[in-house]
Amino acid sequence: MRAFQILIDGFAISALYALGATGFTLIFGVSGVLNLSHGAIMVAAAVAAWAAASILGVGTYAGALIGVGVALLTAFLTYFAVVKPIQDSRRIPNEEKEIFVLTGTLLWGIMIQELIAYFFTNNAKTVLPIVEGVVDILGVRTPKNEIFTAIVCCLVIGLLWLLVNRTRTGKAVLAASMNPRGVTLLGLELTNIYIVVWAIYGILAGIAGVLLGMFLGVSSYSVGPLTASAFSIVVLGGLGSVSGSLIAAFVVGYLETLTAYLVSPAYRTIPALLLLVFVMYIRPQGLLGRR
Amino acid sequence: MNRALSGALRSAFGAAAAGALLAASGPALAADPIKIGVIAEAQAIAGASIPQAAQLAADEINAAGGVDGRKIEIIGYDNHSSSADSVRAFQRAVNEDKVNIVIASYISEVVLALEPWASRLKTPFVTPGAASNEISKSVHSDYEKNKYTFHGYLTSAALALSVCDGAKDLLVDKMHMKTAVIMSEDAAWTKPLDVGYEECLPKIGLKVLDHIRFSPDTTDFTPIFNKIEGAKPDVIITGISHVGVQPTVQWKNQQVPIPMFGISSQATNETFGKDTNQAAEGVLYQGVSGPGVAVTPKSVPFAENFKKKFGNYPSYAGYTAYDEVYYIADAVKRAGSTDADKLVDALEKTDWEGTIGRVQFYGKEDPFTHSIKYGKGLITGLMLQWQDGKQSAVWPKDVAKVDIKFPSFIKLSN
Numbered sequence: 001m002r003a004f005q006i007l008i009d010g011f012a013i014s015a016l017y018a019l020g021a022t023g024f025t026l027i028f029g030v031s032g033v034l035n036l037s038h039g040a041i042m043v044a045a046a047v048a049a050w051a052a053a054s055i056l057g058v059g060t061y062a063g064a065l066i067g068v069g070v071a072l073l074t075a076f077l078t079y080f081a082v083v084k085p086i087q088d089s090r091r092i093p094n095e096e097k098e099i100f101v102l103t104g105t106l107l108w109g110i111m112i113q114e115l116i117a118y119f120f121t122n123n124a125k126t127v128l129p130i131v132e133g134v135v136d137i138l139g140v141r142t143p144k145n146e147i148f149t150a151i152v153c154c155l156v157i158g159l160l161w162l163l164v165n166r167t168r169t170g171k172a173v174l175a176a177s178m179n180p181r182g183v184t185l186l187g188l189e190l191t192n193i194y195i196v197v198w199a200i201y202g203i204l205a206g207i208a209g210v211l212l213g214m215f216l217g218v219s220s221y222s223v224g225p226l227t228a229s230a231f232s233i234v235v236l237g238g239l240g241s242v243s244g245s246l247i248a249a250f251v252v253g254y255l256e257t258l259t260a261y262l263v264s265p266a267y268r269t270i271p272a273l274l275l276l277v278f279v280m281y282i283r284p285q286g287l288l289g290r291r
Numbered sequence: 292m293n294r295a296l297s298g299a300l301r302s303a304f305g306a307a308a309a310g311a312l313l314a315a316s317g318p319a320l321a322a323d324p325i326k327i328g329v330i331a332e333a334q335a336i337a338g339a340s341i342p343q344a345a346q347l348a349a350d351e352i353n354a355a356g357g358v359d360g361r362k363i364e365i366i367g368y369d370n371h372s373s374s375a376d377s378v379r380a381f382q383r384a385v386n387e388d389k390v391n392i393v394i395a396s397y398i399s400e401v402v403l404a405l406e407p408w409a410s411r412l413k414t415p416f417v418t419p420g421a422a423s424n425e426i427s428k429s430v431h432s433d434y435e436k437n438k439y440t441f442h443g444y445l446t447s448a449a450l451a452l453s454v455c456d457g458a459k460d461l462l463v464d465k466m467h468m469k470t471a472v473i474m475s476e477d478a479a480w481t482k483p484l485d486v487g488y489e490e491c492l493p494k495i496g497l498k499v500l501d502h503i504r505f506s507p508d509t510t511d512f513t514p515i516f517n518k519i520e521g522a523k524p525d526v527i528i529t530g531i532s533h534v535g536v537q538p539t540v541q542w543k544n545q546q547v548p549i550p551m552f553g554i555s556s557q558a559t560n561e562t563f564g565k566d567t568n569q570a571a572e573g574v575l576y577q578g579v580s581g582p583g584v585a586v587t588p589k590s591v592p593f594a595e596n597f598k599k600k601f602g603n604y605p606s607y608a609g610y611t612a613y614d615e616v617y618y619i620a621d622a623v624k625r626a627g628s629t630d631a632d633k634l635v636d637a638l639e640k641t642d643w644e645g646t647i648g649r650v651q652f653y654g655k656e657d658p659f660t661h662s663i664k665y666g667k668g669l670i671t672g673l674m675l676q677w678q679d680g681k682q683s684a685v686w687p688k689d690v691a692k693v694d695i696k697f698p699s700f701i702k703l704s705n
Binding site for chain 1: 514535537
């Protein structure tokens with residue numbers, strides 16, 4: 001009974017982690033950007049979905065769509081207002097650009113966080129679930145929304161795989177992640193590829209944020225922990241490797257769930273962080289890293 | 292310069308400066324405003340009501356002519372729920388903005404950090420919402436030093452008593468419940484609360500089957516509810532303030548069949564309904580007052596005026612902060628001065644009927660010196676329940692508007 005409970009809960013949370021981390025790793029793989037405003041974008045999506053449904057009263061579906069839209073907008077804003085100016089700057093030496101992007105996105109994330117706290121308080125918000133009620137699976141009372149979350153996550157990740165491997169745009173993105181210079185030699189504009197990647201990222205982070213808002217709820221305090229969890233999943237899986245991130249998301253998700261059930265909910269994140277440190281020692285490139 | 296001359300000049304300047312100061316402070320005193328610094332968590336559900344309620348009280352007093360012709364001026368500081376920010380705000384309030392007294396915070400950790408500063412800067416200080424026993428215990432153990440701090444809300448010990456008194460009538464006598472699990476967040480205020488619960492619950496006939504303390508950072512409450520359900524209690528007795536929305540929503544989404552009853556600070560604010568998308572339905576929480584509850588003749592008009600001005604009913608700390616401004620004004624009037632020590636003396640003699648009951652402070656000899664008195668005829672607290680999207684009083688009988696009812700997923704064992 002308890003084993004099933006862990007299996008079911010762990011799957012939902014892992015799928016959610018996977019979705020959140022995929023976009024994060026995709027951007028790194030293609031443009032070398034570690035976006036530390038990731039958590040803030042997810043929270044912005046969830047809070048926007050909550051505000052649209054609860055304050056403006058637009059309904060659950062429209063609210064969720066608005067949430068994803070806000071994430072897409074914020075992702076573009078992050079790229080055009082923070083990342084691109086740093087990448088294009090002639091006054092910042094090339095070797096220092098990564099650290100500038102890191103700092104810039106971190107500060108940008110804090111700005112979003114403070115804005116959310118200022119306008120919507122720092123208390124947690126929850127997005128109204130799209131499907132309500134519970135079903136009994138193997139004796140475990142499971143909220144239907146939890147199943148919905150897992151299904152949506154798997155579907156979206158599947159669609160992403162199709163997009164990357166089966167479409168022309170996707171193939172260009174994939175190529176850019178392998179050899180950016182080669183792509184430009186083929187006559188493709190690198191900036192256009194970046195815009196596509198940031199759009200994909202915004203949609204993924206938005207869906208993940210709204211689903212998290214339905215599943216557990218988020219507050220402006222979640223910004224830091226969400227960025228940190230995506231970051232550690234991506235590092236564990238191997239920076240830039242999408243399949244590595246997927247595996248790492250499930251490892252971290254299940255490890256956390258196991259700890260919460262078998263040890264104590266208070267120590268939930270500790271074993272996953274210890275594992276991260278351990279992997280850094282023996283395999284610094286991560287589980288499926290290329291370097 | 293000649294040393295003797297310089298010395299003479301310096302003393303002459305000193306005397307002149309002192310004279311100017313005396314001249315300035317003397318006649319101006321009558322018209323000087325009474326400055327109250329309000330340091331609060333403007334971004335938190337429970338804390339947001341504090342500065343709003345204080346301003347409302349000040350506006351009312353000023354509209355009625357002030358205190359002996361002196362207006363009340365509220366100077367607000369947002370502490371972002373941080374102790375460090377609060378200490379800086381306190382220093383600034385006293386040293387630069389020259390406030391006469393400070394009202395601060397609903398978080399015990401913050402209040403415990405400010406208490407030594409009230410002593411050092413010799414500035415009276417009242418908290419409208421923190422609960423830790425340690426706040427008033429320190430006043431008792433070193434009275435001369437810490438007498439500047441007043442605890443304008445119930446101690447955790449009194450809160451536990453209030454919950455147990457309510458639980459006896461509602462859960463044990465009426466619903467014949469026999470067992471409970473305590474679920475509380477790990478924070479300064481819940482340590483004495485849990486001690487109180489452990490002591491009084493068995494006395495009223497509720498056996499404590501398990502006691503779960505969790506980190507205030509917890510986001511996924513599934514394992515906690517799972518563990519509680521495994522113990523098969525009749526009721527979950529809560530001690531939550533930093534968290535509130537997430538456990539409540541997950542309780543509903545997972546359809547945990549056990550009712551929640553106890554302290555849930557966020558549930559005291561009307562905005563909680565929207566924040567949880569009405570998952571709060573059925574939640575039972577302790578309060579000092581509530582919308583539509585006439586604890587005293589002042590309670591309802593205050594709540595309605597507050598809602599008219601700010602769009603929602605106040606949290607529990609709104610009621611206490613509103614009362615505080617009034618009894619501070621009353622103390623200034625009785626003391627005839629804003630001098631810190633005279634103000635402390637006057638505050639100790641407070642006997643004020645506010646929105647939450649009759650406010651008096653425990654004396655020097657009581658272990659909870661300067662905390663508000665708990666008991667019949669003073670402040671007893673009440674139990675409220677979220678029903679049909681509204682907060683309704685269910686206990687005690689004389690203010691109760693409705694009977695307890697639960698959402699359909701709650702399965703009462705008796």
